[in-house]
Amino acid sequence: MEVKAYMARLGQQARAASRQMARANTGAKNSALLAIADAIQSSRDALMAANKTDLENGRNNGLEAALLDRLELTPARIDNMIEGLHQVAALPDPVGEITDMKYRPSGIQVGKMRVPLGVIGIIYESRPNVTVEAASLCLKSGNATILRGGSEAINSNQAIARCISQGMEQAGLPAAAVQVLEITDRAAVGELITLPEYVDVIVPRGGKGLIERISKDARVPVIKHLDGICHVYIDAEADPEKAINIAVNAKTHRYGVCNAMETLLVHETVADLILPKLAERYAEHAVELRGCEQTRRILPDCTAATEDDWHTEYLAPILAIRVVADLDAAIDHINTYSSQHTDTIVTENYTLARRFLTEVDSSSVMVNASTRFADGFEYGLGAEIGISTDKIHARGPVGLDGLTSQKYVVLGDGQIRV
Amino acid sequence: MEVKAYMARLGQQARAASRQMARANTGAKNSALLAIADAIQSSRDALMAANKTDLENGRNNGLEAALLDRLELTPARIDNMIEGLHQVAALPDPVGEITDMKYRPSGIQVGKMRVPLGVIGIIYESRPNVTVEAASLCLKSGNATILRGGSEAINSNQAIARCISQGMEQAGLPAAAVQVLEITDRAAVGELITLPEYVDVIVPRGGKGLIERISKDARVPVIKHLDGICHVYIDAEADPEKAINIAVNAKTHRYGVCNAMETLLVHETVADLILPKLAERYAEHAVELRGCEQTRRILPDCTAATEDDWHTEYLAPILAIRVVADLDAAIDHINTYSSQHTDTIVTENYTLARRFLTEVDSSSVMVNASTRFADGFEYGLGAEIGISTDKIHARGPVGLDGLTSQKYVVLGDGQIRV
Structure with missing residues (x-):
């Protein structure tokens, strides 16, 4: 019940923040991305210390070597997170793009405007750099996001979350637009994927088992990538x-x-x-x-x-x-x-x-x-949140556009239907 | 169990037919649409007779006047079905359209090709003309479809289904690409919306209650339209x-x-x-x-x-x-x-x-x-399968494009990743 209430509160905050994010201009979003990069740069010691705790806990819990490797935040990996934030800041803003504007015989002009999806839930496993990657793509595309990383990376992810909050606030954007779960309770995932009123889409990143489990239980659309045969x-x-x-x-x-x-x-x-x-x-x-x-x-x-x-x-x-x-x-x-x-x-x-x-x-x-x-960077998307093997919504490498939708825009001069 | 087996068989046939439909050229699809129109024209008496049975059953079962009105196939409504088929034949074929083809620094050329979704399940209520409308849009967009109309329209829908089969066969396309359920068992809907291996998307057309029920239980993506406030x-x-x-x-x-x-x-x-x-x-x-x-x-x-x-x-x-x-x-x-x-x-x-x-x-x-x-015709989509209030995949009036997806096309000259 506590988990339920906790997740509902996160969801409400995310929904409210998503409205502000949808209106945020390109400059503010880019400022936030660069401020997060700066916060990470000046928190290197804190990040390494938090990561050390995770690594020690992992070793004590008998985590296998491959997972420990993915969990580790090396100085080079922190450099990569900072570089990634700069790259996302440099990408064109997908939000607000108007296309296909055409006059119709009735005199109205009809086109499409690219808009954020709203609230995106990301569920991932050990790599803490996914926290920054996913947050930056959701931020740039004007979405609010709820991030649920692996329990083995909880300290690293919380340290990263503090840098993100700091950057958001510095740019005048709502810190609740990027929320990293503070609890590792497995029930939290079950809640996150069954809150259609607060979450618009789930992007799971991890092994096939995780993705199949989430797809099976989700009451929210899932952009998923099963296997690559x-x-x-x-x-x-x-x-x-x-x-x-x-x-x-x-x-x-x-x-x-x-x-x-x-x-x-x-x-x-x-x-x-x-x-x-x-x-x-x-x-x-x-x-x-x-x-x-x-x-x-x-x-x-x-x-x-x-x-x-x-x-x-x-x-x-x-x-x-x-x-x-x-x-x-x-x-x-x-x-x-x-x-x-x-x-x-x-x-x-x-x-x-x-x-x-x-x-x-x-x-x-x-x-x-x-x-x-077959890769978002090679295809020129500039970034990639994952590769979708679905047909609905996004197919293949998913970049910023895949985190948006399009609404119709109609411009008239007093037209009515006859 | 019989319903389960029946639906699985329909699903398998639809999946197989969808492969043929995806390859069908524009000429064959248009021939089928026009052949269906001809079959309806020459089956007017049979359609009216089947519809008379439905209307009599409806009256005996105490169907309310508004539903009886929607159920009725008048000569004018049959004219409209025929006219609708000609209109869909005249629309441009969305399938195979290649866009955004660009060279990348690696030398590969990357673009997107519009492709059918695969198998579309349509669940609707009393109006038998929806059978033709929905079938024609799915056909033109290269999809196979499974149609489940209201039980009160079963005779009318079966008579229409025979015209559709006749038209498909005449054009050399698989009749199984358009299957209208022959049973009215409610369990059939439950099966149809939980067969992700055979059905790619569900489009419910009907009241809010129907759509909420389907969305709640579906294991397949649903393009839905709840209310219009x-x-x-x-x-x-x-x-x-x-x-x-x-x-x-x-x-x-x-x-x-x-x-x-x-x-x-x-x-x-x-x-x-x-x-x-x-x-x-x-x-x-x-x-x-x-x-x-x-x-x-x-x-x-x-x-x-x-x-x-x-x-x-x-x-x-x-x-x-x-x-x-x-x-x-x-x-x-x-x-x-x-x-x-x-x-x-x-x-x-x-x-x-x-x-x-x-x-x-x-x-x-x-x-x-x-x-x-806010309407597919007014927006210039040429036709409309419904209006989506979802954000994922299709938003607003859904025309032929909403029944398709896009895959990436990569053209190379022997390029490898370095």
């Missing part, structure tokens, strides 16, 4: 050099990221030529290969892929390979097994490229480019 | 003639529609001048007035408005009136009581107009125009 299809008319470069880059550039390739599809007429060369390159990176029968005839050392492999996001140096008869088989495989994140065709054939772009139903479809490009 | 604010610097024309039109042009004005706000310095003139005009239309204290000092015959009145969508010749001190009070009232549908300011003051457009958080904000213009 991305494909590269090497067509019969692929340029072999481009094909090999892209297939190697998409798998080995980074393993633990959602836009890494997990399954490679190869047209049967070029499999004999391409696969042995590729296997050599993957061997240099110690990538384990799991292939279909035809793949294994060409690469005898490759282990047998099972049905499960086509469904798996490895996030590791493992790659599933399947030889396919034609573009239709490739598209069928992708539309069946892909997580609709990012899929690429390598081909010089205009018609097949055009078909792939049209018929593959994923948030990013590519021709002759590595899946690793 | 629309405001006209007459500012101190309003042109009196425009103010009176707009206030009369917004209330009296049609009463039972969501974009009718329900509350009038008047600046205190012009209330003495405007309200008596307005009261005369409303008296001609027998509109009942309910006012705040200040209103009642000017219009002694007006009954007293209670807090409830500010919250009420009358959909009737009743109007609540409040005198306000300034623009801030008007905006406060609107942001508190408005259903965020459509709100208008009447003013000649540039700065106040600009503030109203920015600060009122509704799906349509207007200056010097009747709220009655």
